[in-house]
Amino acid sequence: MVQEIPVTKNIDRQREKSERFEVAFNQIHEKLKNLVKFAENDHFLELLHRARNQHSSIRHYFDDLKSYARLRNALVHERSKANFYIAEPHTEVVEQIERIAVFLSTPPSITSIASAKVKTYEADEEVKDVLQDMQKYSFTQFPIYNNGQFSFLLTEGGMRSYFTSRLKGNTIDLSGQKLKDIRPCENTNTVKFVSKKMNIFELEDLFEERVQKGDKLEAVIITENGSEKEMPIGLISPWDLIKTENN
Structure with missing residues (x-):
């Protein structure tokens, strides 16, 4: 029944x-x-x-x-x-x-979409040595520091401009060249430091605000409290945001 x-x-x-x-x-x-x-x-x-x-x-x-x-x-x-x-x-x-x-x-913290590791260099390191290291990593952006203080973000675009300026005939002479010599080829206003406590919505607003101003962020560097004097614990590029949308 x-x-x-x-x-x-x-x-x-x-x-x-x-x-x-x-x-x-x-x-x-x-x-x-x-x-x-x-x-x-x-x-x-x-x-x-x-x-x-x-x-x-x-x-x-x-x-x-x-x-x-x-x-x-x-x-x-x-x-x-x-x-x-x-x-x-x-x-x-x-x-x-x-x-x-x-x-x-x-919403989740931005550390959930940030790169797991950030490879950094000192400004006095030689360019040729960094190029050799770059073959070992899949990264395309590298924070450069000067005695523990952030100096600039090394990018593919900056590297191309720098190599073009060093081109003599068919060769590029890198002897004695330091990473700090690339700094004039980089836009130092394309990086923003933020705290690890920031969430994804706040991060997206940050990128959107820069776009509305006709500017561009190459990367957001995450530190404990958002200070340039702290070493990075993560890095987020615009491409990382695109990847989250497709997941």
């Missing part, structure tokens, strides 16, 4: 999932309000579209959140009476929107 489940229990379960969905949706809505600066209005979909342009994490969840907005409208605006929902979100949907709400409320 099939045991019948009381109707009231079904209604209670439906209400519980619907209320959990609403709570998570409202938490996400509040986070979007904080993420989007100078929004013309605080409508969920308007904020969602604008946040997508600034944050890779929002782009990752964009389709889900857009669908949840439609479901939320059905739950709230088509409710036939108090505490009674005509639609019920699936358990998987409730659990997913709750995961998204938690992620947006407590």
Whole structure:
């Protein structure tokens, strides 16, 4: 004999999932309000579209959140009476929107996407020795220090400019050349030091602000407290942000 489940229990379960969905949706809505600066209005979909342009994490969840907005409208605006929902979100949907709400409320630290190791050099080291070392590593950016103080970021672009300036006929003479000699070929305003406590959203805002100013960040260097006098514990390039979007 099939045991019948009381109707009231079904209604209670439906209400519980619907209320959990609403709570998570409202938490996400509040986070979007904080993420989007100078929004013309605080409508969920308007904020969602604008946040997508600034944050890779929002782009990752964009389709889900857009669908949840439609479901939320059905739950709230088509409710036939108090505490009674005509639609019920699936358990998987409730659990997913709750995961998204938690992620947006407590985004991971930037150390989660930073390079595991940062290879540094002293400004007085010879260029030829560094070139030999570079063959051992897959890095393309190297912080250069002068007696423990950050001096500049060595990049592929700077190296090309430097080699071009040293080109004599078909040869490049590197004898006696130090890393500090490359510094004039590098833009020293393309690096930003930040604390390891910064989160991904704050990092993306940092890159976006520089773009809006017509500037560019080659790299963000992570230290314990964001000081140039501290040795790096991680490095993030624009490419690292692109990789997180594709994951």
